[in-house]
Amino acid sequence: MARGNRLKLLGAGVALALAACSTQGSADAATATASAEPSVHPVSGLRVIPLTVTTTTGQRHAFRVEVAATGAEQQRGLMFRTEMGPDEGMIFPFSQVRMASFWMRNTVIPLDIIFIGPDNRVINIAANAVPYSEESRPSTAPAAAVLELNGGRAAQLGIGPGALVEW
Template sequence: MAMRRAILAAGFAAVAVVGAAYYAVAGNGLSTAMLETATGSHAIKVELAQTPETRATGLMNRESMPADQGMLFEFDETRPVAMWMKNTLIPLDMLFIDPDGVVKRVKTNARPLSLDTIPSGAPVKYVLELNGGAAARFGVAAGDRLRHPIIPQP
C-alpha cells in the first residue's frame, strides 16, 4: 500500500513539473509582433510555432488565451496551407501571411473543435492565430502587415 502511494505521488509530481515547465516556457517564450492596420499599430505577444511538433499542436486543448496574445506559425517553405480546429477549445481568427509579412487572407471566428479545413487561399509562409474577434478589434484586412523578427522585411 505504501509503495502504491509513493508511485502515485511520484506520478502526480511528474505531471506537476511537466505542466509547470510548459507554462514557464510558454510564458517566457513570448515575443512581440506588430500588426499594422488602417487603425494603427497593434502590439501582440506571440508564441512561436516553428517545428512540426509545435505546428501540429498549435493552440489545442487551451481553454483561454489573453486578449493581447496569439500564436505565430512559421512554415519551412512558402506554400498553400490549411489549418483546422481539432481539439482547439476557443474560437480563433487566422491571418494568413506571405513571406514579406503581408496579410493575404483573414478567417474570422473559426469554430472550436471543427474538423473543417481552413485554406490559406494563397501561398503563405506564416499564420497568426488570435482570439476570435481580435481581427475585427484591430481592423485587420488583406494587405495589412505583420512585423516580427522572424519575418524578413522587404
C-alpha cells in the same frame, strides 16, 4: 585625527562607494541579462516574442505571441487551451512558403486564423473559426506564416488583407 586614521577612513569610504557602484552595476547587468533572455509561455513552454500588426490605415497593434517553430509544435498549436489574453496569440512560421490549411480539432477557443504572405502582409483571414471543427480553413495564396488570435480580434482591431505583420 592622525594622518594614518584619516587615510584609513578615506580608504574605507572609497571602498564603500566602489562597493555600492559595483552592486548597482551588477543589478543593472542582471536586469539587462534577464530582459535579453526570451520569455517562455507558462502553459505551452514555447518561446514568446513581440509581434506587431500595422493595418492598412496605419494603426499599429502590439501582441506577445508564442512561436510554434517545429512540426510538432505547429501540429499541436493551441489545442486544448481554454484561454488566451486579448493581446496574445501564436505564430506559425513556415520553413518554405506554401499553401496552408488549418482546422480546429481539439481547439477549445474560437480563433482568427490569419494567413501571412512572404511579404509579411495578411493574405486572408479565417475569422471566428469554430472550436472543434474539422472544416479546412485554407490560405488563398501561398503563405510564409500563420498568426492565430482570439476569434473576432482581427475585426475588432481593423486587421484585414494587406495589413503588415512583423515579428
